[in-house]
Amino acid sequence: MLIEKRLSWTMFNRIAPTYDRANRWLSFGIDRYWRKRLVAQIPHKVGQTIVDLGTGTGDVLVALARRFRDRHLIGIDPAEDMLNLATPKVAKWGPQVQLKVGSADDIPLDACSVDALTMAFAIRNVPDVPRALQEMYRIMKPGGTACILEFSIPTNLLIKRLYLFYFRRIIPVFGGLISGDRAAYQYLNVSVEAFPYGQEFAELMKKAGFSEVTVISMTCGIASIYIGKR
């Protein structure tokens, strides 16, 4: 791997200033729809506290704030430069939205303190994924819902070929041009291709203790949402 996972969040500090623009252009805007669907998986009657892990520049947190206006929302990420970009976006929602520096494999929250949890395009960056899933389980209240969004690999052979060509050849070039950091966008396809998806990832969630685990495949399998209950 070009960039060690242990250090991936320092890479996100480097690309933070252009992160949102690169996302919109490279995904043709579809990333917004994926995040919206992620947030829609959380039941309306959810309790008081919702956490977004690997919150980055805060797009999921803003989508959560729109849907759950009166809840306590906490965004957590190890990359402070990403959080600095989230700060003005979440400011208009007032003190109900809070940002914290922290890693998903050592979440700075008490056991059984969270009613629902989201994580978008961040789990693959965590060095110890089973430990991160155990941490998610630890902080959730019984009955709570965890919703994880991550890239996956399409099963249709033709779509898979087009997708891998786009990820391997196009994204590093254009991501590199937008951000000035080609290695970061090479890491994207290496980390996505190496990461478990579909039932394989669902099994990891079950091993961490989650029940009723379901997988929603989106956009021909390019991205998937994993939902589990504590």
Ligand SMILES: C[S@@+](CC[C@H](N)C(=O)[O-])C[C@H]1O[C@@H](n2cnc3c(N)ncnc32)[C@H](O)[C@@H]1O
């Ligand atoms: C591709 S960005 C996704 C950000 C945001 N969730 C979104 O949807 O735009 C990946 C994020 O994972 C964060 N990250 C890296 N290592 C992490 C870790 N160990 N725990 C939690 N987040 C991590 C990075 O700092 C970065 O903000």
